[in-house]
Structure formats: structure tokens, C-alpha cells
Amino acid sequence: MKILRINTRERTCAIEEMGEYSGLGGRALTSRIIRREVPANAHPLSKENKLVFAPGLLSGTMAANSGRISVGAKSPLTGTIKESNSGGIVSQKLAKLGIGAVILEDKPERDAPFTAIRIHKDGVEFFDAPERGGRDNYAYQDVLNDFFGGKAAVALIGTAGEQCMQAATIQFSDPYGNPARSAGRGGMGAVMGSKRVRCIAVDDADASGIEYADKEAFKAANRRWTEILKNHPVTGQGLAGFGTAILVNIINEAGALPTKNFRTGRFDHAADVSGEKLSETIEKRGGKVHEGCHPGCVMQCSQRYVDEKGEYVTSGFEYETLWAFGPNSLIHDLDLIAAMDRLCDEKGIDTIEMGNTVAIAMEGGLIPWGDGPAAYELLKKIGTADPMGRIIGNGTGYTAAALGVDRVPVVKNQALPAYDPRAVKGVGVTYATNPMGGDHTAGYAVCQNVLKVGGDVDGHKDEGNIELSKNLQIATAAIDSSGMCLFVAFAVLDTPDAMQVMCDLLNARYGGSITPDDVLALGVQVLKDEHSFNADAGFTKHDDQLPRWFREALPPHNVTWDYTDDELQAAKTF
Amino acid sequence: MKILRINTRERTCAIEEMGEYSGLGGRALTSRIIRREVPANAHPLSKENKLVFAPGLLSGTMAANSGRISVGAKSPLTGTIKESNSGGIVSQKLAKLGIGAVILEDKPERDAPFTAIRIHKDGVEFFDAPERGGRDNYAYQDVLNDFFGGKAAVALIGTAGEQCMQAATIQFSDPYGNPARSAGRGGMGAVMGSKRVRCIAVDDADASGIEYADKEAFKAANRRWTEILKNHPVTGQGLAGFGTAILVNIINEAGALPTKNFRTGRFDHAADVSGEKLSETIEKRGGKVHEGCHPGCVMQCSQRYVDEKGEYVTSGFEYETLWAFGPNSLIHDLDLIAAMDRLCDEKGIDTIEMGNTVAIAMEGGLIPWGDGPAAYELLKKIGTADPMGRIIGNGTGYTAAALGVDRVPVVKNQALPAYDPRAVKGVGVTYATNPMGGDHTAGYAVCQNVLKVGGDVDGHKDEGNIELSKNLQIATAAIDSSGMCLFVAFAVLDTPDAMQVMCDLLNARYGGSITPDDVLALGVQVLKDEHSFNADAGFTKHDDQLPRWFREALPPHNVTWDYTDDELQAAKTF
Structure with a gap:
């Protein structure tokens, strides 16, 4: 290379x-x-x-x-x-x-x-x-x-x-x-x-292609790898069935679906924007319920969302996007949410950040709560000569400053995703401590806190969630280095030989002899690179924390956030 | 109290x-x-x-x-x-x-x-x-x-x-x-x-007024205090003659007048916006060259700027404002600059921040360099329903983000004042290390670097400027606690008994026996309160630094900024 x-x-x-x-x-x-x-x-x-x-x-x-x-x-x-x-x-x-x-x-x-x-x-x-x-x-x-x-x-x-x-x-x-x-x-x-x-x-026409240290060994390892992914209920069936949108009902049921700018964990209209509803709508209209984001994907968690006439609207329409433009803004019109997803791809702008930004625009009185058409019009301004587009396009924290809003769901100025950190504390720890700012993928403790994949840690209690997030952050950093889709983690966490199979793939490709321990050591090294950069950029433990208003109780379970800055540092201590 | x-x-x-x-x-x-x-x-x-x-x-x-x-x-x-x-x-x-x-x-x-x-x-x-x-x-x-x-x-x-x-x-x-x-x-x-x-x-009607521990002693001390202020060339004559705008020619001559968003230290049209020109214009039109900002001021550094018809336009029209809307934006029309000062008072917005913001608007291509009328129109949007007003009104760093500008003269997101830190390094150290972000008043080393009041430290060289800024920051914190105008520092620095006279005033008012050392200790305590707050808010030595582009040479003297983060910390070490 x-x-x-x-x-x-x-x-x-x-x-x-x-x-x-x-x-x-x-x-x-x-x-x-x-x-x-x-x-x-x-x-x-x-x-x-x-x-x-x-x-x-x-x-x-x-x-x-x-x-x-x-x-x-x-x-x-x-x-x-x-x-x-x-x-x-x-x-x-x-x-x-x-x-x-x-x-x-x-x-x-x-x-x-x-x-x-x-x-x-x-x-x-x-x-x-x-x-x-x-x-x-x-x-x-x-x-x-x-x-x-x-x-x-x-x-x-x-x-x-x-x-x-x-x-x-x-x-x-x-x-x-x-x-x-x-x-x-x-x-x-x-x-x-x-x-x-x-x-x-x-353009890879006539490219020399990939060299393998041991192509047959690679093929063998990949057979087992594919089997692992196909056999796990989440990667083999759940994601393929409804895509990530299957989470709407699950997270709502758990009381962790951030609603109206993180005011409650339940949304009255969750059923209108659920994965089940999404699939039903797509099937009825002749879209596609299963698609992959790249060749070689066996999960096919993406979809082809079409309008009433069967015309393509958008794909890669994730749970987090559905949530951001839906429950968090009190919007529950799937077609409108799909249109906003498409619009964001058209403008080239982040849907999680924009969904939160729409909620801030509602919080600040710029548009009414739940007004999907107004939200769509606001997003249309992005990338135009309209200065409002330059406010919205700079995201949640920026828009909050424009409107004088103090309820701002960001960590390190990045808007939080679709899991209330008070009810899914493992992912809250990830939001607070991962090197990227408010991000769920960096240590997706929803697995253990809610889905009970790869373990069972109570998402409402402090105990165990810092260690959980830390370990997930390490594994994620390694997976993100492999080119593997993060969703393989669902299967890897539950399958004893999966880590070894990943090593077999790497060794058959490059001719080394790395072990699962080496893979985790790589994950730690990645995080150390990232945290040391951030430290030199002026970030401290005080930046590794959620906004103070998360200390208020979240209905319906009335859970709060009360980790101290010092406690959270354990998630970064390797 | x-x-x-x-x-x-x-x-x-x-x-x-x-x-x-x-x-x-x-x-x-x-x-x-x-x-x-x-x-x-x-x-x-x-x-x-x-x-x-x-x-x-x-x-x-x-x-x-x-x-x-x-x-x-x-x-x-x-x-x-x-x-x-x-x-x-x-x-x-x-x-x-x-x-x-x-x-x-x-x-x-x-x-x-x-x-x-x-x-x-x-x-x-x-x-x-x-x-x-x-x-x-x-x-x-x-x-x-x-x-x-x-x-x-x-x-x-x-x-x-x-x-x-x-x-x-x-x-x-x-x-x-x-x-x-x-x-x-x-x-x-x-x-x-x-x-x-x-x-x-x-409303202080029928207020009981001030009690003095020893009114006669207070009167005596104040007689000497007034004498000190009146006898010093800066506080007694310089400020009263031309106000702070006297600095335009002085700082330009020193090659430290930030011009075109801090690209050079000299402005071709400095004479058009000088203190001399300001006074001449005011006198010709029948305004007032000397005014005080509060009763009891003996310096009278403010003025009453009037238009060609003799109508009041603005007062408190400081050097920093003149600079911000003038040389830094390549504008050299006094009337326009005065109108922008007035407009900022009308809207209730900071002139130093707004002058830098105007320069960023020019840097970002929103309005042309040197276009005063366009700058005025831009400022008029502040506080209105126009979203551009919400961009401009949030200041220099914010506007730079709206326009994708990376040449942003801020420390801790506060725009820098009217002294290029490369040519007046003592004030550069103050910008970088004082608890408030880019601010000159917190340790006004222009005295020693340029005016040669209270000492002589070369503003082009690293040597001595960290210690200088530190000592000025301590003295300033004390003066800012006394209710005294900061400009008394010019006289205090050059008059051996001045600190004692300030103590005499405090003792005659409150009945204590504080000494000059106590006053300085108070200044240190203020800074410790402030720095410890900032540390808990997540600020580190990496925030106590100028933007990296100040490492480029500043014409005409081709001076650069090369203090390390660690070196600068000495200005905060008490």
C-alpha cells in the first residue's frame, strides 16, 4: 500500500x-x-x-x-x-x-x-x-x-x-x-x-487488486466470518428486517427516546415513525426494504425509501436520522422525515446535527414545535445565499447561540444522537468521554444497556457503565481501523471465535500473526493518539462531560446523570 | 455596604x-x-x-x-x-x-x-x-x-x-x-x-451617602491624588488634549497599528483618523474636545463628536474603536467611523468586537475592503429580524465560522484590540494570558513598550515582556477593584508616592491600614479567583496563546510571535 x-x-x-x-x-x-x-x-x-x-x-x-x-x-x-x-x-x-x-x-x-x-x-x-x-x-x-x-x-x-x-x-x-x-x-x-x-x-479499472499473503486461508476465514454475521439475530435478521429503524420502538419502550429536545424518553407518536411502519410503507409502495451500503455486505440494513408514486426518495435512512427529525422535534410524518434526510444528502450536511438544530430552532421560537414543513424550509436555506442557512449549517451549538438558547444537547459542540444518556448511561459515558464529541458509534453501549447483546449492564445505574463504555471504545477503534462495518460488533460480542476470525482475516491478508490481544492493543493505541491530540488542543476532563441540565430527571423513569468529571476519566484511562 | x-x-x-x-x-x-x-x-x-x-x-x-x-x-x-x-x-x-x-x-x-x-x-x-x-x-x-x-x-x-x-x-x-x-x-x-x-x-435621591472613617484625611489624600493625576503628562495633558485617539499616530509610527485584519503595522491613511484630526474636526464644528465619563474625572479624555451641522453624534469615541472601524478595515472616514461608534451604542454592542467582525466580513468577501457604508449597513442589521444581524452580533469568531474564514484574531474567542501583539509584545502576552480573553486593558504594556511610561521594555523583543505583563495584570486587577479609572496607572507608574496615596484614600474611607503590598496582594487574589474559575471551566495553557498565524512576520518591522505555551504560563504564575 x-x-x-x-x-x-x-x-x-x-x-x-x-x-x-x-x-x-x-x-x-x-x-x-x-x-x-x-x-x-x-x-x-x-x-x-x-x-x-x-x-x-x-x-x-x-x-x-x-x-x-x-x-x-x-x-x-x-x-x-x-x-x-x-x-x-x-x-x-x-x-x-x-x-x-x-x-x-x-x-x-x-x-x-x-x-x-x-x-x-x-x-x-x-x-x-x-x-x-x-x-x-x-x-x-x-x-x-x-x-x-x-x-x-x-x-x-x-x-x-x-x-x-x-x-x-x-x-x-x-x-x-x-x-x-x-x-x-x-x-x-x-x-x-x-x-x-x-x-x-x-476509478479502479485495471487495478492490480488486493494481494493476499494466503488467499485460501483468507477464503476459509471469510466463510466462517460470513457465517458468524448471518447466524447472529441482530446482524443476520434484525438489521436486515427493519434496518436500524427497528430501534424506534425498542428505545421508546426503554424510555430512552429523546423527545422534544431531550425532555422525555417517550414519544406518543413513536409508532408512526417506527421501523415496522417504515418497512410496511416501503413494501406497500414498492421500494426496497434491504440494501447494502457497499458490495460484500451481508446485513443489508439500508433501504430504498420511495414516495407514494414509487419514486426514489432516499436511502441509508438510519434510526438516528429518523429520531433527529422525528421525536426530538415532535414531527411524526415519515415522508417529511425522509424528505429531510434526502435534503441533507443533497446539501451534504449531517442529519444528526441538523435534527438537533431543528429542535433548537423550535426551542428558540424560530419555528413551531412539530412543524415539519417549516423545518424542511429551514433546511433548504443551507448552502444558499440566505444567512439563515449559514446559521443552521453550522449546527446545534451555533444555532443555539444565534437564538440565545441555553438548553443545548452537545458535547464538545457536537450534537448528541438518539439515545438519552440518562437512560442509556453506557452510551452517555461514550458521549462524554470519546475523542470525537457527542457520538454514539464510538462505544455503542446500547447493546448491553438495552439490547442485551454482549452482556447485560443496567443503563439506568451508574455501576459498570464506565468500564463498559471504555471497553467498547477500544473495540470500536479497532473495528474502525479494519474497514469493517461497526455492526459486526453485535455478532462479535456474542460469538466466542469471532475476534480470532478477524485476526485470521488480517493474517491471511498481510501475512502476520496478530492475535485478539493485538487488535485490542491497536484500539488502545488509536484512542491514545486521539486523546493526546485533544489534550494538546486544550481539552481537559471538564470537556468530557454532558451539559449540566442532564442532571434533571428524565421521564418516564426519572433517571438523572450524576457522574463527576473525575469519575468519567476512568473511561479514558488505559 | x-x-x-x-x-x-x-x-x-x-x-x-x-x-x-x-x-x-x-x-x-x-x-x-x-x-x-x-x-x-x-x-x-x-x-x-x-x-x-x-x-x-x-x-x-x-x-x-x-x-x-x-x-x-x-x-x-x-x-x-x-x-x-x-x-x-x-x-x-x-x-x-x-x-x-x-x-x-x-x-x-x-x-x-x-x-x-x-x-x-x-x-x-x-x-x-x-x-x-x-x-x-x-x-x-x-x-x-x-x-x-x-x-x-x-x-x-x-x-x-x-x-x-x-x-x-x-x-x-x-x-x-x-x-x-x-x-x-x-x-x-x-x-x-x-x-x-x-x-x-x-436613583440616589436622599441617599445617606458615603461614610468616611476619616473625612479630613480623605480630603488631604485626594488633594495629593488630584495633583498626581494633573501633573503627569499623559493624564494631565495627553489624554485631555486628544483623548485616547492620540494613539493613532503613535502606534502607527511604532509599526504596531493593525491594518487589514492584522496584515501590517502601518496604515497609509492614519493621518485621516488621528487624534489630531479628530480634535481639529470637533473644534471646527463646535463639538467638545474634553469630557469626562463620570463626575470627578480630572482627565476628561472623552469628547463630544458632532457632525458638520454641529449635531451630536457620539462620545466616548476611543482609540480602539477608531482603529477597529478604521485601519483594521481600511476605512478612513472619521464621520463614518463615528457613526458606527454611535450605532454600536444604539444597538448595545462592543465596538472592538464589531470592528474586527467587519474586517472578517471583508476577509470573507461579504463586503469589500475599505467600504465604510457597506460596513455601516451590515452593523445596522444587528438586533433586527435579519439573520445576518445574529451572525454579526455574535462577534468575530462566530462570523468567521459563518464565512469559512481561518484568519481570526481572537484569544478565547474574544477579538483582539488595537495593538499588534508582534510589535507590542507586552500587550500580546496580556492578550494571551489574562483571564478575560483578547483584552488590552488587563495589562496595558503599551505604556512601557511604546509610550515609555513606567519603564522601557522593547516591544519587539521577547525579553522582559512576560514579567512586565504579569506585573501590570496584578496592578490592573487592583485598580479595577478600586473603582479608579485605569488611566490613573499612567501617573501611578511614574509617581513614587502614588500607590501610598491610593492606600491613604482607602484607609481614610474604610479605616484600615492597608499598604501598597496589600493592594498588590489583592490584585494577585483577583487573578487567582479568575484563573481558577477558568481552569474549572476547562481552560488550559493551550488556550493562553495567540492564533498560529501571528507567527508570520509583521511589516514594517518584520517582527513575529514566538512565545511557547509553556513560556507564557509564567505570566500567570504568582
């Missing part, structure tokens, strides 16, 4: 050996590069920041669910180091081209034309990006298809990224030709926008 | 003994109250924040230049503790009523009517504030005069404060009946706005 360094000001590139980064992939690689090469006190939109795209260690192989990509930088939203993880078809193509990481460096003048980059087996080409001409991402994907020829596999920013909005995503082409997969959190799209790169197209 | 606690939700008040706060005044008192009573991680706009108004220890007495007021809270702009210091006529009236501090606590619902508070010798009254009816502060002062009867002495927020803008000021009535004096920095007006208090009127 090689490193591809691109100077965005000069539009030049250099191909380097992996060198000191050898043996790393995905999040382990993006975080190590940012830690080593970006000053912790650099402005995230300055030429000193870098944007790194890294396929995981297993990406490009035939291993099931291994096609995720890590995007890393110093985040404009949080000021922390950030790894944002996405599906789509770019990761596997980069890996097949033998590219371990693409690093965007430097930046041109602020009015420089946007660049389109094409990476293929013979090198890298730079173009003035084709005119956007008012087109949002879906229509612009078509323009790029024409520009590059054929179905382009792209990483793309929308108008939100072009304006360097702090909640801007990088969108990735999905297997069906839509720019529907997102490196969603932390404003990676703003970093790309600051470097005036509108898109990177990756 | 007593403490007056006001519950802004219930519209009730309680009068308390000074108790643990006994012996404190001004900044020493506001910072101690915030340190003790406000959780460091409270949201600045939440009910847990408090807003404290405290006259200085000598306020209300006959001592020259002792009528300043301290306003303290956790700052919405910086997240640090904040003391914002103002002239005007409220401080002396509070002191004469025997009130050591007014503390606004709690907050009503966000749509509650605004409150007008009246404090007088018999107690406190609460009213629904008279309708603003679209009126800005000057016209609203008239409404308040009618409402309260006579010339009301008020602390007042404008529309910026009502919208909880992070750069909102609290305006104080000046001796001429205009709301022209500002507790300008750090968004104290937003805290007042969050508590839905529009104004506090203080």
Missing part, C-alpha cells in the same frame, strides 16, 4: 511508501497521520489542517462487510481530532489501487476554482470541477458521471461543504449510483471545502 | 450583609462572587449564571476618577469569567445608596416580558419595562427618563442584548444624559438579556 499526498494549492501529488504508517489502516491511520502531521492548535480550516481518506485494513478484500472508509482531520465543529466513517464504494476501489491513504494538504486562495480530482491506476489528474450550476448532490453526481465517464465513484461535498459549514459531510457514491452515504459527523466536508476540492473520483 | 440580590424570575429581592465578601469592591467583588456562586461549567445564558454590578471600593467618594463600575459574569463570548468595566453615573449612585453589589440571579421563561428595575433608597421596584417600540438606546433613554421621571441613571441593554448576542454590551448613562458608556467586552449584555432585564435605574 502507498500514501497519496495531494497539494490542493499546487494541484500536485506525490506517492510515498507507508513508512512509519505501515501496518495501519482506517481510523488507526487517519488518526495517526493527524496526530503526527497537524499541529493540535491549527485552525481546522487553515492550510495546516489535513484531510485524510483511508480504507480499512481489510477493505477491498472479499471479506464480508469490510468496505468502510475513514475520513480524518481536525474537526471544525469540535476542535478535536475526528474520524468520520462511511460506507459507499470508494473505500474498496482505493484499496484495490493499492492506496492506503489519500492526504489532502495545504489550501488555495479562498476564491480559487473548485478542484475535481481523479485517481486511477496510472496516477492522479486535476481538473477545474464542472460547474455546480445550482445543482445539489444527486444531480451533481450525474454531472460527474458525464464528466468522468460511466458511473463515477466519488467522494463529494455539497453546497454546505463549499461554504465550509461546520456540520458539512462528505458524501460517497453508493452501489446504486447515488451520493447517499455520508462521512457525516464533525464537518469533514468543511475541511474539504476549505481546500477547494469539490470531489474525488476513484 | 450591602449586597442586593435580585431574583429575575420572581422579581423579588433580598438585602444582605457583605459577609464573606466584606472588604471587596469592583472587580475583586464581581470575580469573587462569580467564582464562589456560579458553577464553572454553567451555560452562560442559563439560570445558573449570575450578573453582578459592583462599584469600586472608592466609588461614590470625592476621590478623583473613582466612578467606574465592574460588571461580572461567566461570559457567553469567551466561556471564561469576565469583568467588564465602565464609566457612567451608575457606580457612584449605587455606592451612595450603600450598595456594594447588585446580583441578578435565575431567569424567567424566554418569552417573559422584559423587566425594568428601579433601585432607590427605600428599596427595589420591578416593572414591565416600557415598550422599546423599535427604539434604539438613545431614544429609549428618553423613554426611561419619562418612565422613571427626570434624568434616569440607567444600566441598559439594547436590541443586541435582548437577542442575547455574544458581543452585547451593557450601556450606562453618562453625565450628559446619553447611554454612551459601555461595559463593552464579553457579552455582559447577553447575560442581562437572558435574564429578561432591560434596564436598571438607580
Whole structure:
């Protein structure tokens, strides 16, 4: 594997050996590069920041669910180091081209034309990006298809990224030709926008492909790996049945579904936006209930949501998005929520951040609670000349400041996802202490707190949740480095030989002899890189905490949040 | 002296003994109250924040230049503790009523009517504030005069404060009946706005007045004190001659006048906006070159700026304001700059923050460099329904995020004042390390670096400037606690017996036997209160630093900024 360094000001590139980064992939690689090469006190939109795209260690192989990509930088939203993880078809193509990481460096003048980059087996080409001409991402994907020829596999920013909005995503082409997969959190799209790169197209035609140290061993390991994923009730059936939206009813039942800006844990209209309702609606209209976000996925947790006429609206319509535009804002119209999901992909902006932002707009009296059409109109302003779009596009904390709202559900200025931390304390610990700001994927204790997968820890009690979150954060950092979809964790946690099978895959690919302990050690190392960057950027234990109003009791279970700053530090002590 | 606690939700008040706060005044008192009573991680706009108004220890007495007021809270702009210091006529009236501090606590619902508070010798009254009816502060002062009867002495927020803008000021009535004096920095007006208090009127009619332990000794000390101030060339002549605007030519000559968002230290058109030009213009038009901001001022550094028809435009038109709307934005039209100063007082918003914000708007391409009319139109949006006003009103860092600008001259999110820190390193150390964020008054090393008052330390070299800033920060904290105008420091620094005379004043007022060492110890204690609050709020040595781009050389002297984070900590080590 090689490193591809691109100077965005000069539009030049250099191909380097992996060198000191050898043996790393995905999040382990993006975080190590940012830690080593970006000053912790650099402005995230300055030429000193870098944007790194890294396929995981297993990406490009035939291993099931291994096609995720890590995007890393110093985040404009949080000021922390950030790894944002996405599906789509770019990761596997980069890996097949033998590219371990693409690093965007430097930046041109602020009015420089946007660049389109094409990476293929013979090198890298730079173009003035084709005119956007008012087109949002879906229509612009078509323009790029024409520009590059054929179905382009792209990483793309929308108008939100072009304006360097702090909640801007990088969108990735999905297997069906839509720019529907997102490196969603932390404003990676703003970093790309600051470097005036509108898109990177990756073409793996005639690529040399993946080399295996032992291809037969890899195939054997992958057979077992696929079996593990297919045999587990969550990865084999639950996710495939209703997608992640199956959680609406489950989390609501648990009294942990944040409703009206985290005021209660139950939503009266949860049934209207449940996974069951979603599937029923899709089936009735002739959409697709099961789809994968990248080739080789055996879970197929995504879907193709269509309107009443059967026309495609959106896909990758996750529980967190449903929640953000639904219960948290008191909206319960599935079609409207789907339209907002699509709109966010069109603009290139994070749905979790935007859902919380909509709730803040309601909190601040800008639009009425539960008014979906008004929320949609507000989101439409993003990426336009309307200054309100620049407020909304910068996210929850920013919008709260514009409106003088003090009930702001953020950690390190990143909006919290779809699990009330008082009722799912393990994930609350993750929100507070993980290196990325308010994030659930970094240590998804919903497994043990609610789903009772991989253990049973009471989500209402303090006991055990710090240790739980810590261990999950370690495992997650390792999984995010492998290129595996995080959802493999459901099966891995419940299957004794799963970790060893992951090691078998890595060893058959690279010829090493790593063990499960090595994998966990890698996870710890990733977290250490990230926490040390953050410490140098000025973050302390006082930043590893939820807003004070979470100390108020949450109905219906009247649970509160009362960990001290010092207690929470145990989740970061390795 | 007593403490007056006001519950802004219930519209009730309680009068308390000074108790643990006994012996404190001004900044020493506001910072101690915030340190003790406000959780460091409270949201600045939440009910847990408090807003404290405290006259200085000598306020209300006959001592020259002792009528300043301290306003303290956790700052919405910086997240640090904040003391914002103002002239005007409220401080002396509070002191004469025997009130050591007014503390606004709690907050009503966000749509509650605004409150007008009246404090007088018999107690406190609460009213629904008279309708603003679209009126800005000057016209609203008239409404308040009618409402309260006579010339009301008020602390007042404008529309910026009502919208909880992070750069909102609290305006104080000046001796001429205009709301022209500002507790300008750090968004104290937003805290007042969050508590839905529009104004506090203080009426000292029939107040018992100031008690002196030894009135004759006080008079004697004040005679010498007045002599000291009148005899020093800066306080006796310089400030009275041209006001603080005398600095335009001096700082430009020193190559330290930040021009075009801190790109160079010289401005081609400095002469057009100099103090000399300001005085000449005022005199020609029949304005007033000398005015004081409070009764008892012997310096008279303020002025009455009038238009070509001789009509009043603004007063308290400081060097920093002139600079912010002038050289830093490449504007050199005095009338326009004066109009922007007035507009900021009308809206209730900080001129230093707004001048930098205008430069960021130019940096971000929102308006052209040097376009004064466009800048004026932009500022007019503050406090209106236009969302651009909510961007601008939240200040420099916030506006930079809206526009994707990475050249952002802030420390702890507060915009830097009118001295390039590379060429006036002593003040640069103050910007970086004082507890309030980018602020010059907290340790005004311009004295020694440029004016050569109170010593001579080269502003271009690292040597000596950390120690210099530290000592000035200590002295300033003490002066800010006395109620004395900070400008007394010019004379105090050069006059051997001045510190003793200040002690004589304090002892004659309160009957103690404090010494100059005690005064300095008080200054250290104030800083310790403030720094410890900030540490608990999550600030570290990495926050005590200038933005990285100050490491670039500043023309014409090509000086750079190269203190390390660790070196700078010496300025906070007591």
C-alpha cells in the first residue's frame, strides 16, 4: 500500500511508501497521520489542517462487510481530532489501487476554482470541477458521471461543504449510483471545502487488486466470518428486517427516546415513525426494504425509501436520522422525515446535527414545535445565499447561540444522537468521554444497556457503565481501523471465535500473526493518539462531560446523570 | 455596604450583609462572587449564571476618577469569567445608596416580558419595562427618563442584548444624559438579556451617602491624588488634549497599528483618523474636545463628536474603536467611523468586537475592503429580524465560522484590540494570558513598550515582556477593584508616592491600614479567583496563546510571535 499526498494549492501529488504508517489502516491511520502531521492548535480550516481518506485494513478484500472508509482531520465543529466513517464504494476501489491513504494538504486562495480530482491506476489528474450550476448532490453526481465517464465513484461535498459549514459531510457514491452515504459527523466536508476540492473520483479499472499473503486461508476465514454475521439475530435478521429503524420502538419502550429536545424518553407518536411502519410503507409502495451500503455486505440494513408514486426518495435512512427529525422535534410524518434526510444528502450536511438544530430552532421560537414543513424550509436555506442557512449549517451549538438558547444537547459542540444518556448511561459515558464529541458509534453501549447483546449492564445505574463504555471504545477503534462495518460488533460480542476470525482475516491478508490481544492493543493505541491530540488542543476532563441540565430527571423513569468529571476519566484511562 | 440580590424570575429581592465578601469592591467583588456562586461549567445564558454590578471600593467618594463600575459574569463570548468595566453615573449612585453589589440571579421563561428595575433608597421596584417600540438606546433613554421621571441613571441593554448576542454590551448613562458608556467586552449584555432585564435605574435621591472613617484625611489624600493625576503628562495633558485617539499616530509610527485584519503595522491613511484630526474636526464644528465619563474625572479624555451641522453624534469615541472601524478595515472616514461608534451604542454592542467582525466580513468577501457604508449597513442589521444581524452580533469568531474564514484574531474567542501583539509584545502576552480573553486593558504594556511610561521594555523583543505583563495584570486587577479609572496607572507608574496615596484614600474611607503590598496582594487574589474559575471551566495553557498565524512576520518591522505555551504560563504564575 502507498500514501497519496495531494497539494490542493499546487494541484500536485506525490506517492510515498507507508513508512512509519505501515501496518495501519482506517481510523488507526487517519488518526495517526493527524496526530503526527497537524499541529493540535491549527485552525481546522487553515492550510495546516489535513484531510485524510483511508480504507480499512481489510477493505477491498472479499471479506464480508469490510468496505468502510475513514475520513480524518481536525474537526471544525469540535476542535478535536475526528474520524468520520462511511460506507459507499470508494473505500474498496482505493484499496484495490493499492492506496492506503489519500492526504489532502495545504489550501488555495479562498476564491480559487473548485478542484475535481481523479485517481486511477496510472496516477492522479486535476481538473477545474464542472460547474455546480445550482445543482445539489444527486444531480451533481450525474454531472460527474458525464464528466468522468460511466458511473463515477466519488467522494463529494455539497453546497454546505463549499461554504465550509461546520456540520458539512462528505458524501460517497453508493452501489446504486447515488451520493447517499455520508462521512457525516464533525464537518469533514468543511475541511474539504476549505481546500477547494469539490470531489474525488476513484476509478479502479485495471487495478492490480488486493494481494493476499494466503488467499485460501483468507477464503476459509471469510466463510466462517460470513457465517458468524448471518447466524447472529441482530446482524443476520434484525438489521436486515427493519434496518436500524427497528430501534424506534425498542428505545421508546426503554424510555430512552429523546423527545422534544431531550425532555422525555417517550414519544406518543413513536409508532408512526417506527421501523415496522417504515418497512410496511416501503413494501406497500414498492421500494426496497434491504440494501447494502457497499458490495460484500451481508446485513443489508439500508433501504430504498420511495414516495407514494414509487419514486426514489432516499436511502441509508438510519434510526438516528429518523429520531433527529422525528421525536426530538415532535414531527411524526415519515415522508417529511425522509424528505429531510434526502435534503441533507443533497446539501451534504449531517442529519444528526441538523435534527438537533431543528429542535433548537423550535426551542428558540424560530419555528413551531412539530412543524415539519417549516423545518424542511429551514433546511433548504443551507448552502444558499440566505444567512439563515449559514446559521443552521453550522449546527446545534451555533444555532443555539444565534437564538440565545441555553438548553443545548452537545458535547464538545457536537450534537448528541438518539439515545438519552440518562437512560442509556453506557452510551452517555461514550458521549462524554470519546475523542470525537457527542457520538454514539464510538462505544455503542446500547447493546448491553438495552439490547442485551454482549452482556447485560443496567443503563439506568451508574455501576459498570464506565468500564463498559471504555471497553467498547477500544473495540470500536479497532473495528474502525479494519474497514469493517461497526455492526459486526453485535455478532462479535456474542460469538466466542469471532475476534480470532478477524485476526485470521488480517493474517491471511498481510501475512502476520496478530492475535485478539493485538487488535485490542491497536484500539488502545488509536484512542491514545486521539486523546493526546485533544489534550494538546486544550481539552481537559471538564470537556468530557454532558451539559449540566442532564442532571434533571428524565421521564418516564426519572433517571438523572450524576457522574463527576473525575469519575468519567476512568473511561479514558488505559 | 450591602449586597442586593435580585431574583429575575420572581422579581423579588433580598438585602444582605457583605459577609464573606466584606472588604471587596469592583472587580475583586464581581470575580469573587462569580467564582464562589456560579458553577464553572454553567451555560452562560442559563439560570445558573449570575450578573453582578459592583462599584469600586472608592466609588461614590470625592476621590478623583473613582466612578467606574465592574460588571461580572461567566461570559457567553469567551466561556471564561469576565469583568467588564465602565464609566457612567451608575457606580457612584449605587455606592451612595450603600450598595456594594447588585446580583441578578435565575431567569424567567424566554418569552417573559422584559423587566425594568428601579433601585432607590427605600428599596427595589420591578416593572414591565416600557415598550422599546423599535427604539434604539438613545431614544429609549428618553423613554426611561419619562418612565422613571427626570434624568434616569440607567444600566441598559439594547436590541443586541435582548437577542442575547455574544458581543452585547451593557450601556450606562453618562453625565450628559446619553447611554454612551459601555461595559463593552464579553457579552455582559447577553447575560442581562437572558435574564429578561432591560434596564436598571438607580436613583440616589436622599441617599445617606458615603461614610468616611476619616473625612479630613480623605480630603488631604485626594488633594495629593488630584495633583498626581494633573501633573503627569499623559493624564494631565495627553489624554485631555486628544483623548485616547492620540494613539493613532503613535502606534502607527511604532509599526504596531493593525491594518487589514492584522496584515501590517502601518496604515497609509492614519493621518485621516488621528487624534489630531479628530480634535481639529470637533473644534471646527463646535463639538467638545474634553469630557469626562463620570463626575470627578480630572482627565476628561472623552469628547463630544458632532457632525458638520454641529449635531451630536457620539462620545466616548476611543482609540480602539477608531482603529477597529478604521485601519483594521481600511476605512478612513472619521464621520463614518463615528457613526458606527454611535450605532454600536444604539444597538448595545462592543465596538472592538464589531470592528474586527467587519474586517472578517471583508476577509470573507461579504463586503469589500475599505467600504465604510457597506460596513455601516451590515452593523445596522444587528438586533433586527435579519439573520445576518445574529451572525454579526455574535462577534468575530462566530462570523468567521459563518464565512469559512481561518484568519481570526481572537484569544478565547474574544477579538483582539488595537495593538499588534508582534510589535507590542507586552500587550500580546496580556492578550494571551489574562483571564478575560483578547483584552488590552488587563495589562496595558503599551505604556512601557511604546509610550515609555513606567519603564522601557522593547516591544519587539521577547525579553522582559512576560514579567512586565504579569506585573501590570496584578496592578490592573487592583485598580479595577478600586473603582479608579485605569488611566490613573499612567501617573501611578511614574509617581513614587502614588500607590501610598491610593492606600491613604482607602484607609481614610474604610479605616484600615492597608499598604501598597496589600493592594498588590489583592490584585494577585483577583487573578487567582479568575484563573481558577477558568481552569474549572476547562481552560488550559493551550488556550493562553495567540492564533498560529501571528507567527508570520509583521511589516514594517518584520517582527513575529514566538512565545511557547509553556513560556507564557509564567505570566500567570504568582
